[in-house]
Amino acid sequence: MAKVSVIIPASNEIYLQRTITELLNKAGGDVEVIPVLDGYWTDKPLEPHPNLIVLHKPKGGMRAAINAGIAISRGKYIMKIDAHCNIAPNYDIALQADMKDDWLVIPRRYSLNMETWDVRYERPIVDYEYLSNPYSERQLSKKPQLRAWKWSTRTDDRANRMIDETMTFQGSCWFADKEFFLKQVGYLDDVAYGPFSCEAQEIGMKYWLGEGRIMVNKKTWYSHLWKGKPYREIYQKMYGRSYARTSPTQLKNSVAFSNDFWMNNRWEERKHDLQWLVDRFAPVPTW
Numbered sequence: 422m423a424k425v426s427v428i429i430p431a432s433n434e435i436y437l438q439r440t441i442t443e444l445l446n447k448a449g450g451d452v453e454v455i456p457v458l459d460g461y462w463t464d465k466p467l468e469p470h471p472n473l474i475v476l477h478k479p480k481g482g483m484r485a486a487i488n489a490g491i492a493i494s495r496g497k498y499i500m501k502i503d504a505h506c507n508i509a510p511n512y513d514i515a516l517q518a519d520m521k522d523d524w525l526v527i528p529r530r531y532s533l534n535m536e537t538w539d540v541r542y543e544r545p546i547v548d549y550e551y552l553s554n555p556y557s558e559r560q561l562s563k564k565p566q567l568r569a570w571k572w573s574t575r576t577d578d579r580a581n582r583m584i585d586e587t588m589t590f591q592g593s594c595w596f597a598d599k600e601f602f603l604k605q606v607g608y609l610d611d612v613a614y615g616p617f618s619c620e621a622q623e624i625g626m627k628y629w630l631g632e633g634r635i636m637v638n639k640k641t642w643y644s645h646l647w648k649g650k651p652y653r654e655i656y657q658k659m660y661g662r663s664y665a666r667t668s669p670t671q672l673k674n675s676v677a678f679s680n681d682f683w684m685n686n687r688w689e690e691r692k693h694d695l696q697w698l699v700d701r702f703a704p705v706p707t708w
Contacts, residue, residue, distance in 0.1 A: 422450040423497035425513045426599070428490030429456040430483045433660055434504035436646065438467055439538065444502070445470055449511035455494060456504070457486040482616020482667070484609040491599070491608065499602060503593040505646035507533055507540070515641035519584050522598040523605075523633040525624065527590045533644035535651060540644045548637050549575040549587045552622075552698075555680045557707035566676050567683055569621055570706070587637045588629075588702045592621035593645045605631050613682075617667035618675035626683050629698050630691040 427444050431437050437456060444454050453472050460480025467475055478489050491499055498517065502508070509515070509528070516526055532544035549572040555565040569589045579585055606627045614623060628635050646652065648664065656664040667675075681687070686694045699708050 422514055422517055424451040424453065424495060425498045425500055425517070425596075426490070426494030426496035427452055427454045427500045427502060428487060428494065429454065429502055429504050430459060430486035430490070431456050431504040432459045432480075432483070432486075433461055433656075435652070435655060435659065436535075437463065437504045438465075440502070440504050440506050441467065441470075441473065443506070443508050445472060447508050447510045447512060448472075449514040450517075451496075452513055453495060455490045457490045459483070459486040482611060484611035484614065484616055484620065487620070488608040488611070491603070494599065497599060498596060499599045500596045501594065502643065503645060505533070505648070505652075506594065507538060507644040509641045509643065512641050512643070516596045516638060519638055519640065520596075520598070521634075522601045523628075524597075525590075525602075525628045525633060525635045526596040527587060527635065527637050528594060528596070529637065529639045529642040530591065530594070531642055531644035533646040535646055540642075545571070545573065546576065547571050547591070548585075548639055549579070550589050550591065551575075551702065551705050551707075552589045552625075554707040555684065559707050564676070565680060567622060567680050572706070583639045585637055585639075586702075587635050588698065588705065589625045590621050590635060591645075592624075594643050595621075595624065601633065605633055613678050615667070615671045615675040618672050619679040622679045622683065626688070626695075627690075630688060630693045630695070632692060 441454055453474055455474045455476055458477045476489060487501055530547040532541040534541045550569040551572045553560050553568055553570055555567045569591055606624050625635055653664045683695055699705055
């Protein structure tokens, strides 16, 4: 098995150490874990480990943090994961065992219980997601955005397919061959998209509309913490300010750019137009 570089973009993260510990303890092979501290230092030093590489950089946002982690990574494979996740034992082996170089792979996603640090099995699993039409009635009633939504009917209909295509993904965890990723996607664009938003749209579109595929691997999993009211209350108490991923203006600008860029097929390197992707997964809700 090859080396896996796990990149964790982090900004004032409450559960960073716990996530790191899970990744190190549950790896079955050769991994390096790279938390990228984006413009801050943790309140307590992170616990030292021979496979831990702590990178501190000036504040630049999530996209720049991911780029910085990729730049120093030494693995054949790169894996990005949020700083508030649990992970399956031997996740690195399972992801490599069913992998092709031109795939972007998403493990099965569960919801994480913040108090017990365990899977919330009462919550639905997420195996598949679809891209919403930003100008559909559903999206216009919320906000026009080309974004991922849980695809429950596809999850039920394709339950026995352990390795399968998915139209898109949330962005909290993905796994890729580093060489192919850099050729197909490159470093994430933190100018046009801004510092934070639409990571999955940029990566996912460049795989599907380029020369790659997005696959779900149900043989392994991660559980992701939704940052709802309990988390935000702890954050407020710890840091003395309200939790915010990015400013409303930055988010609005990022979404507007993404909508225009992909809906109007402005990526010059594309092999396919967006309609090809919609047709491949048809019928797709909102299209």
